[in-house]
Amino acid sequence: MSDATNPTSATAPSSPGTSANTAGTPPPAGAGLSARQVQIRSLVQAAGMLPVLILLAIGFHVLGGHRFLSAQNLSIVAQQASINCVLGAGMTFVILTGGIDLSVGSILAASAMGALIVSLMGGLSWLAIPACLAVGLLIGLVNGSLVAFVKLPPFIVTLGTLTAVRGLARLMGADNTVFNPQLSYAWIGNDGINLLGFTIPWLAIIAIAVIVASWYVLRRTVLGVRIYAVGGNPAAARLSGINVPVVLMFVYALSGLLAGLGGVMSSARLYAANGLQLGQSYELDAIAAVILGGTSFVGGIGSIWGTLIGALIIAVLSNGLILVGVSDIWQFIVKGLVIIGAVALDRFRQGSGTRT
Structure with missing residues (x-):
């Protein structure tokens, strides 16, 4: 995406008589290219993965008996992509700092369990959504504290909370599914706004x-x-006066909060929550969406609009593979290959020196 540059990068002016491209310094982007080639490269970078999304949609529409681009199916795709968009947004903030959050799926499950439990408490049922968000925010703050102040590696911290919070989610529901057919906020997951004959789900609006x-x-x-x-x-950043621990605390807290919001959306759609199954592998989908969207694993480079495109690509893949009759076994294989391809694409961007 065109806005996915590192705002802190700068090039020092060269001293008189010194070549601008000294030994060990890479040539500037576009060096040796004509104006037209530079323009084409800029357009390609701006488009990002959007052409891939469009080609996938057209391909599945043709292979799936011209059902994919129907209004009803597009509404389903929007619902499927919405939760990953929310989780991916939080993941984008974290990865932009050079970190990772592997716990968002487990946080979503624990938050949803908290919401369902509170929703069954009669007079306190109105606290279900605040409770869901609070659980996510609290766990995010724990992650952030361990990364920012204890200075533990983000991968290890969030891998640990992935397992611990999953156990907490199961414990909260006594390892059973919590179900509420009268869930007060179920409209979030099952209703939408009708616009020109097309229903836009509330999940997509959120x-x-x-x-x-x-x-x-x-x-x-x-x-x-x-x-x-x-x-x-x-x-x-630290030398320039930026309070790095506070920034790290913010991004992990935000990731946890948005995972809590994902818990609201998931439980609203299902009228239920399950600590064992809900949110399983959601963190992988979120990471894949972020990397497909052009955000670099090394941090400092990325675009939130790219994350949106990445989430839509994953939703289109899931929906399209079902429409064309691909078994769920092969769906896992394809999505796994997409994640590997996303990481390979990130490595290619770094190796080629292209800043997307």
Whole structure:
């Protein structure tokens, strides 16, 4: 995406008589290319994975008996992509700082369990959504504290909380599914707004609102600049006066909060929550969406709009493979290959020096 650059990068002016491209310094992007070639490269970078999304949609529409692009199916795809969009937005913030959050699926499950339990408490049922968000935020703060202040590796911290929080989710429901047929906020997961004959699900509206808010924070606030700076070079960010631990606390807390929001959306759609199965492998889908969208694993480079495209690609794959009759076994294989391909694409971007 075109806005996916590192705002902290700068090029020092060369001294008189010194070549701009000294030994050991890579040539600037576009060096040796004609103006037309530079323009084409810029257009390709701006488009990102959007052409892939369009080709997938057209391909599945043709192979699936011209059912994929129907209004009803597109509404289903929007619902399927919405939760991953929300989780992917939080994951984008974390990966932009050079970290990772493997616990979002487990946080979603624990948050949803909390919401369902509170929703069954009669007079306290109105606290179900706040309780869900609070559980997610609290676990996110724990992750952030361990990464920012105890200085443990993000991979180890969130791998540990992935397992521990999954156990907590199972414990909260006594390892059973908690079901509430009278769930007060079920409209979030099952209703929508009718616009020109097309029903836009509330899940999709929430996802777009999260994406827009995330874009604003990352591209229009000082906090966003600091997030990119921490991911680009933590030591330089610290020397420039940025409070790196506070930034890290924020991104992990936000990831936890958005995972809690994902718990609201999931439980609203299902009228139920299960600590063992709900949210399983959601973290992998979120990571794949972020990397497919152009955010680099090394941090400092990325775009929230790219994450939206990545989440849509994964939803289109899941839905399209079902339409064309691919078994669930092969669906897992294809999605796994997509994740590997996303990481390979990230490595190619780094190796080629292209900043997307």
